[in-house]
Amino acid sequence: MIGPTLKGQRLVALFLFGCLLFNFPLLSLFAGSGRIWGIPLIYFYVFIAWAMIIGLMALIIEHKDP
Amino acid sequence: MLTGALIVVLSFAYVGLLFAIAYYGDKRADAGRSIIANPYIYTLSLAVYCTSWTFYGSVGRAATSGIGFLPIYLGPTLMAALWWYVLLKMIRISKAHRITSIADFIASRYGKSHLLGGLVTIIAVLGIVPYIALQLKAISASFSTMLQYPNVTTASTAALPVLQDNTFYIAMLLAAFTILFGTRHLDATERHEGLVAAIAFESVVKLVAFIAVGIFVTWGMFDGFADVFSKAAAAPELNALLVQGGAAGNYTTWASLTVLSMLAIILLPRQFHVAVVENVNERHLNKAIWLFPLYLFAINIFVLPIALGGLMYFPAGTVDADTFVLTLPMAEQKTWLALLAFVGGLSAATGMVIVETIALSTMVCNDLVMPILLRWKFLRLTERPDLSGLLLGIRRSAIVVVLVLGYGYFYLAGEAYALVSIGLISFTAVAQFAPAMIGGLFWKGGTRLGALCGLSAGFLVWLYSLLLPSFAKSGWLPITFLTEGIMGFDLLKPQQLFGLDGLDDISHCLFWSMIANVGCYVGFSLWRRPTANEHSQANLFVDVFRHVAPGSGSRFWRGSATVADLQTLLSRFVGPERANESFAAYTRSQGITGIEQVTANAVLVHYVESQIAGAIGSASARDMVASVVVEEPLALDEVMAIIDEASQALAYSRQLEQKSLELEAATNELRGANQRLQELDRLKDDFISTVTHELRTPLTSIRAFSEILGDNPNLDLEQRTKFLGIITRESERLTRLINQVLDLAKIESGAADWHPSEIDMREVLDDAVTALSQIFKEKRIALELQAPAQIPLVMADRDRVTQVVLNLLSNAANFCDKPDSRVTVALVTEASGLRVDIADNGIGISPSDQAVIFEKFRQVSDAAAGKPRGSGLGLAISREIIHHFGGRLWVESTPGRGSKFSFSLPVRSGHFSSIAA
Structure with missing residues (x-):
């Protein structure tokens, strides 16, 4: 279950990807005052990225890999 | 109309329900049918992370900084991805060594050090007290707000005299609950199934309550998300909350809060308790990795709508944003929703307080009080037959003390800060465990001295730059401490340390404390070679996935003891009944039938030590076992x-x-x-x-x-x-x-005589041609020799090479029957040596024959060729000779057009002959 399993490595990669998404400078791209479906850009972006990260986590964990 | 009595009754009824669930959970556990042994309950118990800070405080924070409340939940989401490596390792280690708290973990990692365990405990207690105060403040504020129903005003949370203050009674009620279910009995694993069931239930309640309020605000008071945001955008003072930057705080704050919460999710004593100590099966961690972030996601969706709704609904400054979750339903006269919100807030606060006090009391008992008591010889504790009662007493007192301390902080300093700010002070304190903890998990070089120095340095910086300023802001210290620094030293201003300006107080403290902490940890760890004990513990921890066999820790032990002594020792700490159970379990695991057959070997000693460690901590357990065991210390080289x-x-x-x-x-x-x-x-x-x-x-x-x-x-x-x-x-x-x-x-056979010398190939060819010229004349075959003027010498046996040339020439003569036959002997200089071509225009050799003519006794027996004309050994011998001198012999031929036999010999560089020579 432990060791450099593919699952573990995928999760670490996802962690790094998440760190990138939720930090300067990517965050500043969405700092403007635009709206998507009436929702402020930054709010929309953070929640969509968050949901995506959770979705990927679920995918990695639940994926039946030999 | 809600009366105070109704609210009090409701609160008590809710806590009563918790009692019932916890009781049921314990009963089921005793019957061996656990209700918490699944990943969903495990995830919900992890959600004890969401306290009233989340329930009330997030909205308050969102009302001043937009999405600035989010890093506290993004950090744990990211950290969850690393649980696969970090948390799993912590669980495995803790199960192997019966570790029951984070203090025990760190103490055990660095050679079972009393000093380190005590230090971690003190930091944890001092760091967590504000956090507990936060919960009490939230309960108190929600209580007084509810009492004013249906009027919505910001109730003063200024403390009443203690005995008239509801908060005090709530604190004591929580103490009672915790004592009842958290310290019912002593158990080596320190697990409390009923309690976990109650915590999981609380997590459901707070989530449901918060989402209910969120839905009511978003769709009941407004027309969906878009409506909330567009109305907010219309108000200029709210519009600033909708864009990052400005009011949302700068990116440094954002990043440091993310880091803080990442550390907090594994280092907070209560998170360690539910995630590691109460973990039933490490496989549950798998699902929790994505379910827990999902929970965080769900409980945060409605934070901004509620915050914006509250800001728009109430005139500016009349209502504290920390209470919007409660005051919005109240203002809309939704009695039941308000009550649900109140219960949700109560569950968020109580869940945290209960688990946190249990975790802290275990630490205080095992890593602070017991080591001291055991050291005081005049108490003669080591001679008492049964210490389990004393242990429980210490834990119960510790629970009460921790809650009283929390109440004290709330009473003294609670007014000065919003909920989130108080919580962040605690987060920064527990972040100090990170270097010793995470370093200890992955780096074998970390030593006790390094951990002690790192923790102390980080803790002192935290104390000076965060906790003391919080007292100063509350008026308990002169405010000049903040504005002028200690004794007027400008560089020592606690929140602009060494002149560092432009950071918020949390980032500022995090920066300096981590520099001090990590610097000292690494620096002092490398100062000196680790001792034998430190080295063995470091190996057991860092390589835990290799030392999987039970009792593997016993490899590092050598000594002698008696079974009776060990059994008596165990029963003194966990009671005779549990001691007998433990020994029975041990004999079963060792595959022996009766206790009389048990031998007091290293495995048994280690087993007993780990059982006692569950009750009094690893460092004390080591001392206790040492008291009945004659141990021969291992030298470093032996380890x-x-x-x-x-x-x-x-x-x-x-x-x-x-x-x-x-x-x-x-x-x-x-x-x-x-x-x-x-x-x-x-x-x-x-x-x-x-x-x-x-x-x-x-x-x-x-x-x-x-x-x-x-x-x-x-x-x-x-x-x-x-x-x-x-x-x-x-x-x-x-x-x-x-x-x-x-x-x-x-x-x-290699027995041939060879007489190698430097030979001139032209001479060899000349001789051979001369020798055979008569035969060729008789057969009317033209013979021509072509050789360059200057050729290098080759190292070979002259007679043997002549033999080869004669053999090839006579073969050529034999197979040339045509009237205008001709044989050409050509000498060619190549890069690697000399090549001799002997070409005829005779009958040629078919490809299938070319492959075999060099074998012994294989002759071309073609109808046209008539009967064989040789022994069939000539070519075989020639090939052997050429091979012997490192050369090659081969044939190229087209049937009917003639054949060309060639051989090459390597050249010794630098030696040439010429016609002139």
């Missing part, structure tokens, strides 16, 4: 030797593997050699039969003609001369054949 054993075993198995590979290769070689031998044997048989056959042909003709001569004495002279000529030729042929066979046998 190193034991550790090396593993790597040696690994190396040995690698050697074995290599040996077996070598063996396999040797077998293959042998098999190949055997096949070659069989092949040679077959060839030898073939050879003998061929030779015999070849010898018989001339013998037969010699004998036949001799008989004719003998039987017919009257034969005329002409005939007689002819027959005698045949006999002579056949005899010559026989002699030649026998010579060649002997020659070949000599060459092949």
